[in-house]
Amino acid sequence: MAEDEVRYAVWGSAGHAKVLCCLIDLRGGRVVALFDNAPDAVSVLDGVPLYHGEQGLRSWRIQQDKVDDVRCLAAIGGARGRDRLAIHERFTVHGLQVADALVHPLAAVCSTSRLGKGTQVLALAIVAAGARLGEACILNHRAAVDHECMLGDGVHLAPGATLCGCVSLGDNVMIGACAVVLPRLSIGANTIVGAGAVVTKSLPADVVAVGNPARIVRRF
Ligand SMILES: CC(C)(COP(=O)(O)OP(=O)(O)OC[C@H]1O[C@@H](n2cnc3c(N)ncnc32)[C@H](O)[C@@H]1OP(=O)(O)O)[C@@H](O)C(=O)NCCC(=O)NCCS
The missing domain is CATH 2.160.10.10 (Hexapeptide repeat proteins)
Structure with a gap:
């Protein structure tokens, strides 16, 4: 891992997540975990684990030695701005930082x-x-x-x-x-x-x- 590489945690594993993961890659970042509420959701990125719901986020968070280099984003498209903001709030509650634009x-x-x-x-x-x-x-x-x-x-x-x-x-x-x-x-x-x-x-x-x-x- 490059020293200044930013690790990303992304909530959402459907169409918009594919677009967002591509953007993260282009900007030199690396997605390390995906999350989604849907029980049938699957990871949109080979080799990157998908965790389900609040419980999944909690268990991933417990496994991490440090998270100060992790930035979080909501990959939820459509007319769901409120859901994206709620995901930001959820990440923050778990001591995680929402990414800059x-x-x-x-x-x-x-x-x-x-x-x-x-x-x-x-x-x-x-x-x-x-x-x-x-x-x-x-x-x-x-x-x-x-x-x-x-x-x-x-x-x-x-x-x-x-x-x-x-x-x-x-x-x-x-x-x-x-x-x-x-x-x-x-x-x-x-x-x-x-x-x-x-x-x-x-x-x-x-x-x-x-x-x-x-x-x-x-x-x-
Ligand atoms: C306007 C919109 C939100 C309505 O969605 P909806 O409530 O599910 O509406 P429906 O698809 O049931 O259509 C209802 C009626 O509105 C019409 N209609 C739907 N979208 C329309 C649009 N953009 N312009 C004109 N008429 C539209 C339908 O033809 C239908 O007419 P009818 O009752 O005479 O058959 C949706 O059609 C739309 O345009 N969403 C934006 C999609 C988009 O840009 N997505 C990008 C994702 S990255």
Whole structure:
């Protein structure tokens, strides 16, 4: 093991975990343990053990001599920002550190932007000047966050989603693939914008909106 190699513990062993493990590898890190609540989950990485649920985390933690070089991430995609934040909390309770934001080498992140803990910026994503992203966000492939956007915790921008300048998103918002949010609009917490939508007016919290122009089709 290289002296400065960072070891990672990853919660989630499905599709997004494959993407995240690839990113960790590209950044020179090494995944040493995977965790998942699903009893039928299997490891997405050859040779890396999968532990099930809270009990699994506890037993892995007991086996470790030291964990100060381990960084933790939640590999849970979709509209599940709250679950990612809960996983961060769970790791912290066990004395583990959530990783700083992880950025793909082919993403463009302006130095004047700020990214919260555990946030993941995938290939070809863009974060422009002055943007602020909270904890446990996912900027999926080709997602774009233009200047001075403000994103809460647990936000997910699906592949190709675009936020124009000065957009504000509440916690746990999900913007579907290739959707566009026009400048200076705000979207309330937990709201889901469907794939391909064009959001032309601000949206409240706890709704689903689809289409061009986006219309609310459901309230939670
Ligand atoms: C909007 C969304 C959340 C709705 O999901 P849902 O509640 O399960 O809705 P359903 O699939 O049951 O569809 C309900 C209706 O909305 C329509 N609809 C679903 N998604 C739509 C979309 N993005 N744009 C326009 N109409 C849509 C369906 O055709 C269906 O219409 P119908 O009642 O006339 O048949 C989902 O379709 C979506 O777009 N999710 C984003 C997916 C994504 O980007 N994933 C990326 C993962 S990395």
